Amino acid sequence: MRVLAVGAHPDDIELGCGGALLAHRARGDDITLLVMTTGEEGPQDARSRVREQEDAAAMLGATLIWGGFPDGAVSADRSVVGVVQNAMLASGAELVYGHAPRDTHQDHRATSAAVLAATRRASRVLLYEAPTSTGFDPTIFIDLGTSVEDKLDLLRAHMSQVLKNGLVDVEALQAQARYHGFRARVHYAEAFESERFLWELPALEPVADAAEALILRA
Ligand SMILES: [Zn+2]
Numbered sequence: 001m002r003v004l005a006v007g008a009h010p011d012d013i014e015l016g017c018g019g020a021l022l023a024h025r026a027r028g029d030d031i032t033l034l035v036m037t038t039g040e041e042g043p044q045d046a047r048s049r050v051r052e053q054e055d056a057a058a059m060l061g062a063t064l065i066w067g068g069f070p071d072g073a074v075s076a077d078r079s080v081v082g083v084v085q086n087a088m089l090a091s092g093a094e095l096v097y098g099h100a101p102r103d104t105h106q107d108h109r110a111t112s113a114a115v116l117a118a119t120r121r122a123s124r125v126l127l128y129e130a131p132t133s134t135g136f137d138p139t140i141f142i143d144l145g146t147s148v149e150d151k152l153d154l155l156r157a158h159m160s161q162v163l164k165n166g167l168v169d170v171e172a173l174q175a176q177a178r179y180h181g182f183r184a185r186v187h188y189a190e191a192f193e194s195e196r197f198l199w200e201l202p203a204l205e206p207v208a209d210a211a212e213a214l215i216l217r218a
Pocket of ligand 1: 012
């Protein structure tokens with residue numbers, strides 16, 4: 001499967017769907033990351049955030065695309081929607097991960113709106129949680145199993161400055177994964193709101209054969 005994950009800032013994708021992306025990588029899926037800004041207004045210089053994002057992409061075996069928009073001033077206009085559409089075309093995405101729409105950060109809201117516009121004809125769109133999400137109400141869960149530690153390692157390795165500034169708390173992330181796991185009746189889980197999710201069950205037998213079998217039985 002080909003997967004595209006879209007985030008406003010470096011680290012947003014790893015925080016929101018890092019566990020799912022590790023599972024995609026383990027399956028051998030093609031992963032593309034689209035990051036709208038370099039996070040230059042954040043607690044560390046843009047160069048180290050760019051490097052950390054590049055390291056995270058390498059750890060996930062993912063292709064990294066930068067949106068090139070200014071931190072704090074992402075809009076949901078045609079140019080931003082176009083960047084998401086181009087990334088969908090380039091990656092051939094069959095599943096798109098994006099920010100959940102209810103969020104106190106303007107860049108997260110704008111990126112979410114742009115993803116929802118760009119994916120209006122896509123069959124699978126899942127929306128992830130950020131530390132600034134409000135009213136997040138997930139219905140789709142991914143069992144993290146023991147890979148919760150891999151997700152936390154991914155974050156520890158690539159978010160040193162953010163962690164040092166207390167903007168992200170690994171203990172809280174582990175507790176959040178445990179809570180989502182409880183809601184999903186497993187131990188640790190990552191959670192998503194579903195904008196649209198086409199579920200393709202493998203066919204057990206051709207429909208014509210099944211109909212014939214019914215006729216023979218009658
Ligand atoms: Zn962010």
